[in-house]
Amino acid sequence: QVQLVESGGGLVQPGGSLRLSCAASGSIFSLNVAGWYRQPPGKQRELVARIRSGDTTNYADSVKGRFTISRDNARKAMYLQMNSLKPEDTAVYYCNALLGTTDFWGQGTQVTVSS
Numbered sequence: 001q002v003q004l005v006e007s008g009g010g011l012v013q014p015g016g017s018l019r020l021s022c023a024a025s026g027s028i029f030s031l032n033v034a035g036w037y038r039q040p041p042g043k044q045r046e047l048v049a050r051i052r053s054g055d056t057t058n059y060a061d062s063v064k065g066r067f068t069i070s071r072d073n074a075r076k077a078m079y080l081q082m083n084s085l086k087p088e089d090t091a092v093y094y095c096n097a098l099l100g101t102t103d104f105w106g107q108g109t110q111v112t113v114s115s
Contacts, residue, residue: 002026002104004095009109012085016113020080022095022106030073033098036080038091038111045094049080062088085113 003025012018020036028034035050049059049069057069066085071078078095090113095106 002028002097002099004097004104004106006093006095006106006109009093009111011112011114013115014086014113016085017081017083018085018111020082020093020095020109020111022078022080024076024078024097027073027076028097028099028104029071029076029078031099034071034078035096036069036078037094037096038089039094039108040088040091043091048093051078082111085111087113089113 005023006020008018008020031053033050033052036048037045038048039045047060048063049067051057051069051071059067066083068081092108092110094108097104
């Protein structure tokens with residue numbers, strides 16, 4: 001059973017930064033596709049950033065140049081560095097990992113960008 005646990009969310013002012021962390025119960029990030037998704041209030045869940053084996057990354061257009069996804073296989077962790085945050089970044093952020101054909105999700109962490 002794979003378990004993912006997010007942390008690092010909170011309230012931040014526009015222009016501020018946050019770093020989200022995702023801890024995994026196994027060393028899955030080194031072998032699979034993993035990423036961060038978010039679900040803004042009243043909207044559908046959407047892809048924020050993804051990282052693949054070989055550390056190839058891709059980002060949603062709305063966060064390019066502001067967010068950076070990374071992982072530390074030794075620590076079984078994945079991160080999302082979020083800079084220049086905007087109110088429209090407010091959402092619940094979820095960690096995701098694809099193992100074979102099965103998606104695993106964390107419980108989510110709230111990020112609120114407001115003055």
